[in-house]
Amino acid sequence: MTARTAADLRRAAQADRWLRAALLVAAVLVFGGLYARLFTASLPGGFVSRQAVARAIPVAAPFYRAQLLPNAAARSVHSATAAEISGGRLRAFWYGGSREGASDVAIYTSVYAPGPRTWSPAHVVITREAAQRHLQRYVRKLGNPVVGRDRSGRLWLFFVSVSVGGWSGSAINLMVSEDEGETWSPPRRLIASPFLNISTLVKGAPLQFADGAIGLPVYHEMLGKFGELLRLDAEGHAIQKSRLSWGRSSLQPVIVPWSKTEAVGFMRYSGEPPGRILMVRTTDAGRHWSPPVKTVLPNPNAALGGVLLTNGGLLLAFNNSQDNRDDLSLAYSADYGNTWQIAYRLEGGSTSPQAPSREYSYPWIMQDRAGDVHLLYTWGRSHIKHVHFNLAWLERRR
Amino acid sequence: MSVSAALGIFGCGLLSLAAAAAGLRVQRLSLRARIAAMLAAGLAVFVPVGELSVAGYVRGVTGDVSMTTLVLAGAACMAQLTGRAPIGPRDRRALLWLVAAGAVFLYPFALGLTPFDPYALGFGSVGFVTTLLLVTLAAWYARFNLIVLIVIVAALAYLGGGYESRNLWDYLIDPLVSVYVLGRLLAGASRRRLGDIKLAFGRSAGR
Numbered sequence: 001m002t003a004r005t006a007a008d009l010r011r012a013a014q015a016d017r018w019l020r021a022a023l024l025v026a027a028v029l030v031f032g033g034l035y036a037r038l039f040t041a042s043l044p045g046g047f048v049s050r051q052a053v054a055r056a057i058p059v060a061a062p063f064y065r066a067q068l069l070p071n072a073a074a075r076s077v078h079s080a081t082a083a084e085i086s087g088g089r090l091r092a093f094w095y096g097g098s099r100e101g102a103s104d105v106a107i108y109t110s111v112y113a114p115g116p117r118t119w120s121p122a123h124v125v126i127t128r129e130a131a132q133r134h135l136q137r138y139v140r141k142l143g144n145p146v147v148g149r150d151r152s153g154r155l156w157l158f159f160v161s162v163s164v165g166g167w168s169g170s171a172i173n174l175m176v177s178e179d180e181g182e183t184w185s186p187p188r189r190l191i192a193s194p195f196l197n198i199s200t201l202v203k204g205a206p207l208q209f210a211d212g213a214i215g216l217p218v219y220h221e222m223l224g225k226f227g228e229l230l231r232l233d234a235e236g237h238a239i240q241k242s243r244l245s246w247g248r249s250s251l252q253p254v255i256v257p258w259s260k261t262e263a264v265g266f267m268r269y270s271g272e273p274p275g276r277i278l279m280v281r282t283t284d285a286g287r288h289w290s291p292p293v294k295t296v297l298p299n300p301n302a303a304l305g306g307v308l309l310t311n312g313g314l315l316l317a318f319n320n321s322q323d324n325r326d327d328l329s330l331a332y333s334a335d336y337g338n339t340w341q342i343a344y345r346l347e348g349g350s351t352s353p354q355a356p357s358r359e360y361s362y363p364w365i366m367q368d369r370a371g372d373v374h375l376l377y378t379w380g381r382s383h384i385k386h387v388h389f390n391l392a393w394l395e396r397r398r
Numbered sequence: 399m400s401v402s403a404a405l406g407i408f409g410c411g412l413l414s415l416a417a418a419a420a421g422l423r424v425q426r427l428s429l430r431a432r433i434a435a436m437l438a439a440g441l442a443v444f445v446p447v448g449e450l451s452v453a454g455y456v457r458g459v460t461g462d463v464s465m466t467t468l469v470l471a472g473a474a475c476m477a478q479l480t481g482r483a484p485i486g487p488r489d490r491r492a493l494l495w496l497v498a499a500g501a502v503f504l505y506p507f508a509l510g511l512t513p514f515d516p517y518a519l520g521f522g523s524v525g526f527v528t529t530l531l532l533v534t535l536a537a538w539y540a541r542f543n544l545i546v547l548i549v550i551v552a553a554l555a556y557l558g559g560g561y562e563s564r565n566l567w568d569y570l571i572d573p574l575v576s577v578y579v580l581g582r583l584l585a586g587a588s589r590r591r592l593g594d595i596k597l598a599f600g601r602s603a604g605r
Contacts, residue, residue: 138454193517
């Protein structure tokens with residue numbers, strides 16, 4: 001061995017020692033950072049639920065109104081969502097285009113004024129092209145939107161997009177508005193799945209947590225079909241999640257909290273007959289959920305909507321059939337989902353006007369601050385229909 | 399463009415560049431031609447055509463790639479450019495096995511077949527971080543420097559919010575590197591089995 005080679009070896013050994021020391025120091029520092037983040041994270045807050053008030057017969061005169069939302073641009077519309085905005089108005093969103101899954105599908109919005117009881121002309125909130133440009137990634141089509149409000153009053157609009165394949169290749173995107181939906185932040189991507197972040201969709205209404213976080217019910221459709229509850233921080237990053245179900249037959253969860261820690265969730269069922277709405281419960285603010293059980297309410301593998309009313313009752317809008325979506329009904333429960341009664345048949349009766357294609361689906365149900373109930377749903381794919389009634393009308397149906 | 403979008407585009411671009419260089423077998427060219435080919439491929443990958451670059455299209459399909467993919471793609475580009483593999487076989491083998499173990503733990507359960515969801519651990523779990531710490535210390539002790547380096551880079555990117563994800567798993571592994579690793583390990587196993595058969599056949603034929 002020459003003197004030069006020995007010196008080279010010594011230098012290499014020295015460099016290796018320095019490298020290993022540097023790696024150890026760096027590892028200690030970054031793990032210190034990881035533990036610091038773990039131990040300084042605030043404890044998750046409980047649900048912010050609508051406080052149930054003592055049940056009383058409403059004094060207002062009962063009313064029930066229904067109308068189709070304006071649709072001048074899209075041949076096919078679907079999956080409506082809405083939030084109450086200032087002045088007791090409603091702002092609705094849905095997706096529309098030449099057909100479901102087409103590249104010209106965009107997210108539309110319209111505003112309902114309670115005085116004249118009219119909806120404004122629909123206009124586009126975001127197109128596929130705009131989503132692609134802002135997200136800095138290829139987008140092939142847009143899908144389900146859902147809207148919610150955070151504790152500081154901002155509107156959060158979530159919508160599904162697909163880059164490759166069908167709806168099972170979906171990912172969720174988020175836009176925020178600080179002016180009741182007049183203008184929106186650029187969309188950004190929510191990361192909710194380890195599989196290239198695909199196969200995560202939305203349908204159910206977002207929830208508020210006491211710590212300012214948003215709860216977003218989501219579902220997956222790739223191989224398995226199951227529901228989850230995402231917890232999002234104030235910037236809209238997914239920071240925790242819990243599994244509502246597992247397997248291959250439950251999707252599109254709707255979660256209804258009634259206290260800080262308790263909530264009930266309902267899901268569309270896509271498994272073997274008999275088709276029934278699935279139900280799950282939590283008693284620890286959504287960290288853990290009971291195994292899904294079938295309710296007595298039928299489900300033809302279709303979405304449903306649910307809301308806890310101010311009188312403490314639970315109201316579900318659902319397709320009252322195991323086979324098709326041509327019957328849309330309301331079911332009422334006074335005991336948080338243990339027992340149900342059918343309150344009203346919205347569509348499917350012999351007297352109601354029929355849509356060109358008899359599909360009445362994807363209901364979105366909510367109660368405004370005045371106590372009125374609003375229901376939006378797909379009416380034959382050609383329109384979104386708005387049904388508006390008060391608790392006095394509902395009381396007469398029970 | 400936000401920092402997370404820039405990092406995401408960079409990662410997907412580097413992966414595309416590594417795939418292009420391997421496909422074109424740039425390594426066979428002269429040094430000057432290699433540099434020119436990699437520069438041309440870099441321009442083709444990162445410069446937008448219309449609204450998006452090739453990296454943007456890849457990102458639409460793959461999402462943001464993990465730091466493991468980033469390091470392996472960078473090493474592959476370096477190998478094509480210089481003609482020398484920057485990662486030794488011992489380090490590479492250890493990394494492959496570790497990624498395979500992580501993938502086998504993560505992905506089947508993340509499909510929702512059971513109530514257990516290992517992906518949720520990546521949002522902040524003392525058990526998960528402690529397990530990762532022990533694995534990192536064991537790798538350091540066994541002189542698997544590449545593993546230690548990748549964990550450090552991934553944890554730094556996670557702490558700094560480098561990507562849109564707030565889940566540590568997304569910085570450590572992704573399905574692309576998992577499929578690559580499982581493919582490499584299966585190919586290695588079948589090669590060894592084939593070698594054993596040939597050896598046994600040679601012995602019996604020599605009797």
